[in-house]
Amino acid sequence: MISIETHNLTVSYNRRPVLWNIDFELPTGKIIGIIGPNGSGKTTLLKAIMGLVPTSSGYVKIFDQDLNDVRSRVSYVPQRESVDWDFPASVMDIVLMGRYKKNNLFKRISKADRDIAAEALEKVNMLEFSKRQISQLSGGQQQRVFIARSLAQGADLYIMDEPFIGVDAATEEAILKLLSDMKKDGKTVVVVHHDLQTAKDFFDWIVLLNTRMVAAGPIEEIFNETLLQEAYGGKLNVLSQVGDLMKEKAFDVRES
Amino acid sequence: MILGASAAIVGCFSFLRKRALVGDAIAHSILPGVCLAFMVSGSKNPLYLIIGAFITGWLSLLLIDAITRTTKLKSDTAIGIILSVFFGVGILLLTSIQHSGNASQAGLDKFLFGKAASLTKDDVYIFGTIALILIAVVILFYKEFKLISFNPDYAKVIGLPVQFLEFMLATITVLAVAVGIQAVGVVLMAALLITPASGARFWTDKLSVMILIATAFGAISGFLGSYISYIAPSMPTGPWIVMCLSMLTIGSIWFAPRTGMLAKFRVQKENQRKILIENVLKLFYHLGEKDGTFKKQRSTSVLLASRDLRIKELNRGLHLLKKEHWLRKKGDNWLITQSGLNEAKRIIKLHRLWEMYLNQRLKLEPDHVHNDAEAIEHIITPELEKQLEKELNYPTKDPHESVIPYAE
Amino acid sequence: MEAFWIILVGSLIAVSCALLGSYLILRKMAMVGDAISHAVLPGIVIAYLLSGSRETLPMLIGAAILGVLTTVLIELFSKKANLQMDASIGITFTWLFAIGIILISLFAGQVDLDQDCVLYGEIAYVPLDLWITDSGYNLGPRTVWIASGLLLLLLLFIWKGYKGLFITTFNEEFAKALGIGVAFWHYALMGAVSLTTVVSFESVGAILVVAFLIVPPATAYLITNELKKMLFLSSIFGIISAIGGYYLAVLINGSIAGAIASIAGLLFLIVWVITLIRKRQPI
Numbered sequence: 001m002i003s004i005e006t007h008n009l010t011v012s013y014n015r016r017p018v019l020w021n022i023d024f025e026l027p028t029g030k031i032i033g034i035i036g037p038n039g040s041g042k043t044t045l046l047k048a049i050m051g052l053v054p055t056s057s058g059y060v061k062i063f064d065q066d067l068n069d070v071r072s073r074v075s076y077v078p079q080r081e082s083v084d085w086d087f088p089a090s091v092m093d094i095v096l097m098g099r100y101k102k103n104n105l106f107k108r109i110s111k112a113d114r115d116i117a118a119e120a121l122e123k124v125n126m127l128e129f130s131k132r133q134i135s136q137l138s139g140g141q142q143q144r145v146f147i148a149r150s151l152a153q154g155a156d157l158y159i160m161d162e163p164f165i166g167v168d169a170a171t172e173e174a175i176l177k178l179l180s181d182m183k184k185d186g187k188t189v190v191v192v193h194h195d196l197q198t199a200k201d202f203f204d205w206i207v208l209l210n211t212r213m214v215a216a217g218p219i220e221e222i223f224n225e226t227l228l229q230e231a232y233g234g235k236l237n238v239l240s241q242v243g244d245l246m247k248e249k250a251f252d253v254r255e256s
Numbered sequence: 257m258i259l260g261a262s263a264a265i266v267g268c269f270s271f272l273r274k275r276a277l278v279g280d281a282i283a284h285s286i287l288p289g290v291c292l293a294f295m296v297s298g299s300k301n302p303l304y305l306i307i308g309a310f311i312t313g314w315l316s317l318l319l320i321d322a323i324t325r326t327t328k329l330k331s332d333t334a335i336g337i338i339l340s341v342f343f344g345v346g347i348l349l350l351t352s353i354q355h356s357g358n359a360s361q362a363g364l365d366k367f368l369f370g371k372a373a374s375l376t377k378d379d380v381y382i383f384g385t386i387a388l389i390l391i392a393v394v395i396l397f398y399k400e401f402k403l404i405s406f407n408p409d410y411a412k413v414i415g416l417p418v419q420f421l422e423f424m425l426a427t428i429t430v431l432a433v434a435v436g437i438q439a440v441g442v443v444l445m446a447a448l449l450i451t452p453a454s455g456a457r458f459w460t461d462k463l464s465v466m467i468l469i470a471t472a473f474g475a476i477s478g479f480l481g482s483y484i485s486y487i488a489p490s491m492p493t494g495p496w497i498v499m500c501l502s503m504l505t506i507g508s509i510w511f512a513p514r515t516g517m518l519a520k521f522r523v524q525k526e527n528q529r530k531i532l533i534e535n536v537l538k539l540f541y542h543l544g545e546k547d548g549t550f551k552k553q554r555s556t557s558v559l560l561a562s563r564d565l566r567i568k569e570l571n572r573g574l575h576l577l578k579k580e581h582w583l584r585k586k587g588d589n590w591l592i593t594q595s596g597l598n599e600a601k602r603i604i605k606l607h608r609l610w611e612m613y614l615n616q617r618l619k620l621e622p623d624h625v626h627n628d629a630e631a632i633e634h635i636i637t638p639e640l641e642k643q644l645e646k647e648l649n650y651p652t653k654d655p656h657e658s659v660i661p662y663a664e
Numbered sequence: 665m666e667a668f669w670i671i672l673v674g675s676l677i678a679v680s681c682a683l684l685g686s687y688l689i690l691r692k693m694a695m696v697g698d699a700i701s702h703a704v705l706p707g708i709v710i711a712y713l714l715s716g717s718r719e720t721l722p723m724l725i726g727a728a729i730l731g732v733l734t735t736v737l738i739e740l741f742s743k744k745a746n747l748q749m750d751a752s753i754g755i756t757f758t759w760l761f762a763i764g765i766i767l768i769s770l771f772a773g774q775v776d777l778d779q780d781c782v783l784y785g786e787i788a789y790v791p792l793d794l795w796i797t798d799s800g801y802n803l804g805p806r807t808v809w810i811a812s813g814l815l816l817l818l819l820l821f822i823w824k825g826y827k828g829l830f831i832t833t834f835n836e837e838f839a840k841a842l843g844i845g846v847a848f849w850h851y852a853l854m855g856a857v858s859l860t861t862v863v864s865f866e867s868v869g870a871i872l873v874v875a876f877l878i879v880p881p882a883t884a885y886l887i888t889n890e891l892k893k894m895l896f897l898s899s900i901f902g903i904i905s906a907i908g909g910y911y912l913a914v915l916i917n918g919s920i921a922g923a924i925a926s927i928a929g930l931l932f933l934i935v936w937v938i939t940l941i942r943k944r945q946p947i
Contacts, residue, residue, distance in 0.1 A: 008624055021620055021628060050841045057627065068843065076841035083835045086328040087690060088891045097831050102843045105828045133889035135328075149838075212618045236617055238643055242632060250523045251635050253628065276750040277695055326940060329689075333882050336694040337932060340875030344925020347872070352918035443702070447758030454751045492769050495762035502759035509745045517744070 001028040001063075003157050003188040004049060008058035011041070011048045016247035017056065018044050020212040020239060026205065028156075028188045031179050033199050033219075036209035037232050042192040043079065045209065046161050050076050056253040062157065072101070075155035077146050079162050085134055091145050092130040095121055098152030120151035123181075125174055140171030147175065158182065158189045164202075165194065176202065196228065211235055264452040264474030265394050265432075265467055269405050269425060276450045277335050278320065282433045283445030284339040285316030287346025291353060302382050306434050313430035316342055343442070383435050390428050390435075394467075401425060402463050440481075440494030447498040448474065455505030458512035477501040529576065531634050534603050536573035537582060539563055540592040541600040545658075550597055553589035601661040607633040608654035609644045615655040616648065622655035669805050671910050674924060676811035677864045678902030680818050681876035682884075684857055686894050689881050690833050691853075695750070696735065699757035700854065701861045701873040703734040705764030708862060713771060724862055731858020732851060734760065807867060814863045821856060822895070829853065830891065868921040875925035880905065883932045886939050901931055 002025045009022040019041040026032055034042050047053045049060050051067050062070050075098070098120065099113040121127045124144040129137070137145065143163055150158055163175055179189055179202075193199055199206065206222050208214040208231040215227045245251070286309040293308025294300065316338045323334040394401065403411045404421050412418050429449075436448045456469035481497030510517045539559055544550035559570060574590060577583040582596030592600065610632045611625040636644070654660055688697045704727040711726025734756055741752030822829065831839045832849040840846050857877075864873045884897035909924030916923075 008620075008627065010628075021614065021618055021624065023620060023624060047837075052837055052840055071841075071843045074841075076838065078835065078837050078841075082837060084690075084692075087834050088885065088889045088894050089830075089834065090890065093830070093891075094834070097834070097838065100827055100831055100839075100842060100844070102845075105844065106824055109827075135889055215619075238613065238640060238647060239617070241640055241643075242636065245635050245637065245640070249527065249635060250520060251527060251631070253631055276748070276754050280754065323936070327886055327936065329882055329885065330692050330694075332692055333689050333694045333878060336698055336874060336878035337882055337929070339698070340872065340878060341925055341929030341932070344872055344875050344922045344929065347922030348913070348916070348918040348926050349922075350919075351922060352916045355917045444758050444762055446754045447762070450751050450754035451758065454747055454755055457747075458745075490769055492765055495765040495769075498758050498762035499766060502755065502762065505755060509741075515746075 002026065002061075003028045003063065004190065005061045005064070006049070006058065007061070009045075009048060009055060009060060010057040010253050011044055011053055012056045012246070012253060014247050015056075015250060015252065016243045017253060018211060019048065021058070022209075022213050023058075024207060024213060024216040026188070026190065026207070026216075029183060029186050030188060030204040031183055031202065032188070032190045032205040032207065033203035034190065034192045034207045034209060035194075035196065035199050035231070036214075038194070040210040040231075042194075042209055043161055046076070046159055046190075046192055049159060050074070072153075073156045075150040075153040075158050077150045077158065077160040077163060080139065080142050080146060080166070085137070085142060087134060089134055090130070091121070091126065091132050091134060091137070092117060094134060094145050095130075095149045095152050098149040116154070117148075117152045120148040121145075123151055123178060124148045138168070140167040143167050144171060144174065147178065156187055158187060160189065160191045162192050162194065164191075164198070196232075199223070212239065264448065264470040265391060269401055269429075276453075277332070277446065278317070279429065279433060279449035280446035281316050281320060281335045281339040281342075282313045282430055283437060283442050284346070285312045285342035286434055286437060287442050288312050288342055288349055291346055291349035294353065295349070302379050306382075306386070309434040309437070310430055312342065313433060314426070317426055317430070346442075379438070383438055386431060386435050390432055393424065393428055397421065397424060398464075405463075440497050444494050444498045447501055451498070451501040451505050452477075455501075455508040458508040458515045473501060473504045477504065527634075532569060532573045533576050533580070533582075534634055535563070535565075536570065536577060537592075537596060537600045538603055538607075540583075540590075540596070541604050544592070544597075550592055553586050553591045555589050559590075598663060601663060603633055605661050605663075606636045606641060608658060608660045609641070609648065609651070610636070611654045611656070612648050612651050612660075613644060625655060667910060667914075669808060670920065671907055673805070673807050673811050673867055674906030674910065674920070675903045676808070676815050677860075677867060678876055678880065678906045678924070679899040680811070680815045680860050681864065681873065682880040682898035682902040683818055683822055683895055684853070684860055685877035686881040686884070686891075686898055687829055687833055687853060688857070688877060689885060690891075694878050695753050696738065696854075697857055697877045698874045699738065699753045700731045700734050700857050701877070702757040703760035703764075704730045704858055704861050704865070706730060706760055706767060707733075708865060709764050709767040709771075713767075724859060727862030727865070728855055728858045730760065731854060731861065734858075735851070735854045810863055811867075814860060818856060818860070821852070825849070825852070868924070872921045872925050875928055876902065879925070879928040879932050883928075883935050886932075886935050901928065905931060 004024075004026045006022050006024055009019060010017050011019040022045065034045060036042055044053060048055055049062070049067075051060075060067065062074055067074070092114075095117040096109055096113060099109065099116060118127060118130065121130055124147055126141065126144050126148060129141065134142070134145065147160070147163065150160070164172055167175075179191075182189055183204075191203070193202065200219065200223055203219055205217065206219055207216040208222060208227055210231045214231040215222045246253070289308035289310070289312030290305045291308075292312070293304045296308075297304040320331070320334045320338050323329055323337065324331045329337075400411070400416055400421050403416065404418055404425070408418060411421075433445055433449070436445055440448055452470035452473035453466070455473055456466045459469050460466050477497045477500035480500045481493050481495075484496045485491045485493040508516065511519075513519055536559075539562060540550070540554065543554060543558070543562060544552065556567070556570065556574075559565075560567060565573075574583060574585075577596065578585060580596075582593055582599055584591045584593055607629045610629040611622075614620045614625040614628060615622060650662075652660055685694075685697065688694050707726035707728075707730030708723050711722040714726075715722035737756045737760075738749075738752045741747045741755060742749050745752075747755070828844065828849050831842075831844065832846050836846050860877075861873050864876065868876065880901035881894065881898040883901050884894045888894050888897055905924050905928040908927040910920055912918075912927060913920040913923035
């Protein structure tokens with residue numbers, strides 16, 4: 001069974017490709033790391049998978065279908081820094097957002113929704129904080145709230161952007177335990193991660209990325225000196241020059 | 257004119273420091289200062305009014321800074337609070353003065369929309385002097401201002417008195433606004449700071465040139481606006497100045513070379529032309545490759561059958577190629593020339609080299625590389641071509657086992 | 665009775681603005697609200713010229729069109745022409761406002777709007793424009809009805825759209841990932857801001873609407889961490905400003921709208937200083 005398939009996926013900013021022809025198929029029921037140096041397009045890849053940035057070529061399939069047909073089965077955890085934590089809301093308010101759907105937006109929040117949200121908070125050990133204002137949370141607690149919101153969606157596939165960055169040891173442990181529980185339930189988790197040291201212990205499967213895909217596969221096959229060297233050994237010279245040319249000459253990856 | 261020009265110069269720095277709307281707040285904050293100065297001094301002497309304006313202008317800057325530092329409010333909200341409250345106080349004072357029936361108040365409401373055309377001689381001297389001082393300060397501190405606009409951290413490292421310079425910059429901004437208000441009034445002052453700088457940005461990347469162009473925009477608009485309001489006295493000066501400025505800037509967005517919209521459209525058109533003729537040329541090569549000879553004449557219908565092209569497009573491409581002497585027309589048929597063949601070979605070679613590159617370096621399957629190469633073949637420069645050849649070690653075949661043609 | 669009507673209209677408008685303004689602040693769009701409030705002017709003038717009267721409906725339509733056009737223009741400048749956001753806002757609203765003023769001067773004879781009214785409104789005339797039915801009933805000032813209608817509409821919008829506004833304001837990307845139409849909520853809010861601006865326009869003028877939109881919500885935001893409380897408190901601050909403003913204006917014989925903005929600013933200052941003292945934080 002395939003969770004995410006990308007086919008020749010190219011994503012450009014101002015016509016310069018930041019991801020070139022990404023082509024992979026990820027399995028289900030695994031914890032999958034997307035790993036690469038800074039500026040290698042990890043976050044962009046997640047956003048492209050979630051349809052948040054326009055793609056210049058290729059396509060993404062989730063559970064062999066269009067994203068729009070399986071949205072309820074996919075959950076996205078954005079980077080913690082992407083929102084303003086001074087926002088006037090309680091932890092519960094945020095987690096309840098996970099119960100929002102396109103077709104229940106005008107309906108009131110139900111008791112069932114609240115129960116599910118409380119359950120999700122319990123899973124990240126944050127239930128006692130449910131009435132706390134989000135501006136009073138620590139970085140690790142913020143991250144756990146974000147993950148609880150995602151859990152409340154009750155999806156099969158979870159896509160998380162840097163959940164381990166800037167969190168305390170307790171949070172890291174809590175998230176790791178959660179991930180392995182989710183795996184036991186047959187869920188798939190895709191995690192963008194920047195730290196090579198810990199990657200080996202965290203993931204079953206990895207995708208090595210540096211504007212192009214260097215390798216993808218089970219960790220024991222991929223995590224070796226040669227491939228890591230290739231991923232972290234800088235960008236491909238010709239590739240980035242062609243990218244610069246495309247921006248300069250306003251050229252698209254596909255003939256229009 | 258001088259008023260417009262001096263505001264435009266100062267505006268360049270605000271623009272580059274991404275503090276464009278702060279000028280708007282200063283402009284609004286000046287109104288209560290002017291009114292207070294009038295109430296205290298009881299006269300319309302521009303010197304008093306400018307001092308009043310200067311004080312509240314500075315106060316607004318300090319308050320915006322204090323609000324963003326000590327609360328969770330963001331800078332846009334802080335600017336909004338300051339500009340609306342100060343303006344509200346200003347309006348309150350102004351209307352109060354008006355209702356109290358003070359005979360000499362008549363000039364004060366000119367601050368709202370500006371009336372450059374009706375300034376008295378004394379006014380002109382005072383404002384002119386201040387404007388010239390502003391210009392002199394900018395010229396004197398040009399290098400330092402440039403540095404703190406682009407790279408304040410670096411300026412600190414090399415030991416520039418950053419705080420003093422920021423203070424200077426803020427001071428001349430407040431002064432420029434106080435003076436510029438004479439021309440366009442409180443409400444539209446922001447335009448005098450922002451619009452010329454934004455327009456000038458399209459013409460150049462160099463700060464000195466940008467300042468010159470922005471100044472020219474400011475001066476031209478100042479002149480035109482005053483002229484319009486001079487020949488048609490019912491026309492307000494300020495709005496017309498802003499109108500001229502906006503037109504100049506919108507014109508810049510369209511017509512500036514390289515970065516303008518039209519230039520971008522032209523590049524698009526040029527790209528499309530290039531793609532079309534190169535694709536048609538490739539057709540001849542592919543057909544020739546299949547038949548083993550490039551000397552065969554091809555009819556339009558044969559060409560159409562081998563590639564998904566509209567007939568109009570194809571005909572346009574064929575005629576463009578004829579002009580380049582890469583094709584020759586024989587009756588109803590077309591024949592590729594030797595120079596055309598060389599060109600076709602070059603494109604085919606780039607296409608297949610790129611396929612090879614994607615296959616080897618990006619480890620793409622051979623059946624995934626074609627679409628990309630279709631686009632990239634049109635853009636690779638001769639230098640990149642050499643690099644590609646070398647990096648791939650002069651391959652002879654592409655991933656589909658087709659021969660890569662090298663020039664003899 | 666006059667004072668009552670003026671304070672009532674002022675309060676109705678203040679509450680409407682405070683509700684919308686809370687969302688503008690949280691979306692970091694305070695200056696976009698400022699821009700819209702300036703930019704609706706040409707829409708009002710054109711509607712006035714076309715319809716030849718001060719009818720409410722054409723003005724609402726004209727202003728709403730211009731309001732949305734403003735957001736579109738700002739986006740065009742910033743995305744297509746790669747200008748920084750604050751500069752695009754500045755260019756757009758000054759340009760549109762200039763057009764509005766020029767139009768007023770151009771058709772000065774035909775348009776019963778003057779520059780002063782544009783700037784700070786004529787809330788004092790509210791009680792004069794009475795709505796009298798054909799059968800001769802006096803239903804009170806027309807503006808009161810319009811402002812009440814607006815407030816009801818906004819309350820309905822915020823009540824029904826609470827979840828939508830909440831999620832798109834806090835985390836747009838997450839909303840998008842859920843398949844929620846982010847653009848719809850953006851334009852709905854902008855449309856609401858334009859509507860509110862034009863209704864407030866006659867009473868408080870194009871520019872002081874900004875004070876109503878930004879200052880009370882900012883004050884409320886300083887002392888609460890809950891969205892619902894923020895909405896409630898900013899409405900309260902708005903009403904206090906309206907009442908206080910009226911009496912201040914009477915006291916020193918000045919513009920009522922200006923006085924309301926001044927009181928709103930004073931409230932902000934007091935709350936700000938109190939929070940500073942409680943945090944024992946020097947400025």
